[in-house]
Amino acid sequence: MNILIIGGGGREHAICAALKKSPKLTKLHSAPGNGGIAQIAECYPQVSATDIDGVVELADQVTADYVFVAPDDPLVLGMVDALETAGFKTFGPRKNAAIIEGSKSFSKSLMQKYNIPTADYAEFTDFEPALNYIKTKGAYPVVIKCDGLALGKGVVIAEDYTAAETALRAMLIDAKFGASGKKVIIEEYLSGREVTVLAFCDGDTVVPMPASTDHKRAFDGDTGPNTGGMGAIAPTPYYNSEWADAAYAQIILPTVQAMKAEGRAFKGVLYFGLMLTVGANGEKLPKVIEYNCRFGDPEAQALLPLLQTDLVDIMEAVAEGKLADLEISWSNEASACVVMASGGYPASYDTGFEITGLEEISGAEVFHAGTKTAGEKFVTAGGLSTAPPRFETSGGRVLAVTAKAPTLDTALQKCYAEVGKISFEGGFWRKDIGLTAMDN
Numbered sequence: 327m328n329i330l331i332i333g334g335g336g337r338e339h340a341i342c343a344a345l346k347k348s349p350k351l352t353k354l355h356s357a358p359g360n361g362g363i364a365q366i367a368e369c370y371p372q373v374s375a376t377d378i379d380g381v382v383e384l385a386d387q388v389t390a391d392y393v394f395v396a397p398d399d400p401l402v403l404g405m406v407d408a409l410e411t412a413g414f415k416t417f418g419p420r421k422n423a424a425i426i427e428g429s430k431s432f433s434k435s436l437m438q439k440y441n442i443p444t445a446d447y448a449e450f451t452d453f454e455p456a457l458n459y460i461k462t463k464g465a466y467p468v469v470i471k472c473d474g475l476a477l478g479k480g481v482v483i484a485e486d487y488t489a490a491e492t493a494l495r496a497m498l499i500d501a502k503f504g505a506s507g508k509k510v511i512i513e514e515y516l517s518g519r520e521v522t523v524l525a526f527c528d529g530d531t532v533v534p535m536p537a538s539t540d541h542k543r544a545f546d547g548d549t550g551p552n553t554g555g556m557g558a559i560a561p562t563p564y565y566n567s568e569w570a571d572a573a574y575a576q577i578i579l580p581t582v583q584a585m586k587a588e589g590r591a592f593k594g595v596l597y598f599g600l601m602l603t604v605g606a607n608g609e610k611l612p613k614v615i616e617y618n619c620r621f622g623d624p625e626a627q628a629l630l631p632l633l634q635t636d637l638v639d640i641m642e643a644v645a646e647g648k649l650a651d652l653e654i655s656w657s658n659e660a661s662a663c664v665v666m667a668s669g670g671y672p673a674s675y676d677t678g679f680e681i682t683g684l685e686e687i688s689g690a691e692v693f694h695a696g697t698k699t700a701g702e703k704f705v706t707a708g709g710l711s712t713a714p715p716r717f718e719t720s721g722g723r724v725l726a727v728t729a730k731a732p733t734l735d736t737a738l739q740k741c742y743a744e745v746g747k748i749s750f751e752g753g754f755w756r757k758d759i760g761l762t763a764m765d766n
């Protein structure tokens with residue numbers, strides 16, 4: 327089987343590494359790919375992840391048996407639909423289902439219609455009524471979100487009226503988020519612990535993966551700006567079977583049924599960002615914070631090394647609507663993933679620094695995100711040189727290092743020992759990944 331993977335981050339490297347284990351695989355291709363992916367797949371850096379025509383053409387050129395569309399933006403733009411129209415088998419939701427991530431206005435009204443627990447909300451396109459709503463409610467913090475995709479930056483937790491006004495002005499008047507912020511969702515603030523539940527879904531059957539926990543803030547102690555994610559652990563220790571049962575019954579299955587009832591059957595990986603809230607009588611009330619239409623990054627880098635079932639078999643079962651017939655198994659180890667980022671990320675940063683120490687890594691898997699091979703001769707797979715490849719930084723999140731062990735504590739120790747071997751100028755990483763997940 328020839329498989330083409332769209333995307334070029336750590337998540338896509340982890341997906342490639344999982345697919346690579348399949349005896350069914352002939353060759354992997356990736357557009358655009360990155361330095362690490364280029365070691366196991368043929369990369370096409372000239373084709374961007376959102377270039378729908380370019381990807382359809384490439385799928386044809388490499389005679390792809392499957393195209394795995396991993397990032398949110400091409401899914402929301404309808405890349406799967408275009409590939410299907412051109413006769414290709416795909417992994418990922420169609421545009422009419424990817425909207426569950428592409429529009430918060432859509433997902434909030436879906437939850438309201440089908441009684442799926444989430445924060446109370448209202449939506450606005452005009453500044454004055456939005457501000458009046460916040461003033462009348464008078465409850466802080468209040469959460470203000472752009473309707474559309476905003477690279478994880480379209481959510482503001484406003485502590486007071488002034489902060490709320492600033493956020494609304496940026497979105498609705500100054501159009502700092504472009505079209506994504508023309509409509510805003512104003513939401514009740516929820517407190518509790520957060521968890522990510524990813525689930526394979528074939529339109530009817532939904533199979534949750536082990537829960538994971540992302541760390542979105544840049545610095546230790548959950549301080550600093552929001553990032554794409556600085557590390558993840560799986561499985562999440564505090565997400566016990568009671569929480570899992572409650573989430574499945576109240577959220578996971580109802581969401582998949584709701585999408586089907588709306589004529590928007592969801593096929594692919596559905597991401598449930600949940601807040602674990604507790605009701606007045608101590609009952610477990612998980613609520614949806616957000617849906618995404620894809621694997622999380624870095625959750626995928628923590629989870630996929632635990633997957634024991636062939637990902638190609640899962641991909642086929644999802645596409646063919648046969649997920650109910652497939653047993654999906656996971657290692658019962660714990661996994662810890664630490665992201666190493668360029669100094670300055672998520673704001674501006676320099677690139678082009680050599681990454682050293684990768685050849686010292688023995689107890690972990692390293693997934694590349696913002697890297698490229700230094701020197702043209704290493705750009706494609708196929709081993710044009712026998713010398714070990716050299717890599718340099720080319721993005722904000724540079725690498726994700728994942729280690730597995732029988733306990734989370736030992737997985738973290740192992741992971742950090744390996745992280746300490748790698749260096750590049752200005753690089754930083756959080757030193758506290760997984761720590762809050764361990765105190766119960």
Ligand code: AMP
Nearest residue numbers: 445469478481513514515516599615616
């Ligand atoms: P989102 O992009 O919707 O996941 O929001 C980013 C982050 O903001 C989440 O991971 C939460 O930590 C936080 N957040 C979003 N919505 C709420 C809410 N209603 N209450 C509390 N925190 C929230």
Ligand code: GLY
Nearest residue numbers: 540555622623624
């Ligand atoms: N880790 C958060 C996301 O993938 O959206």
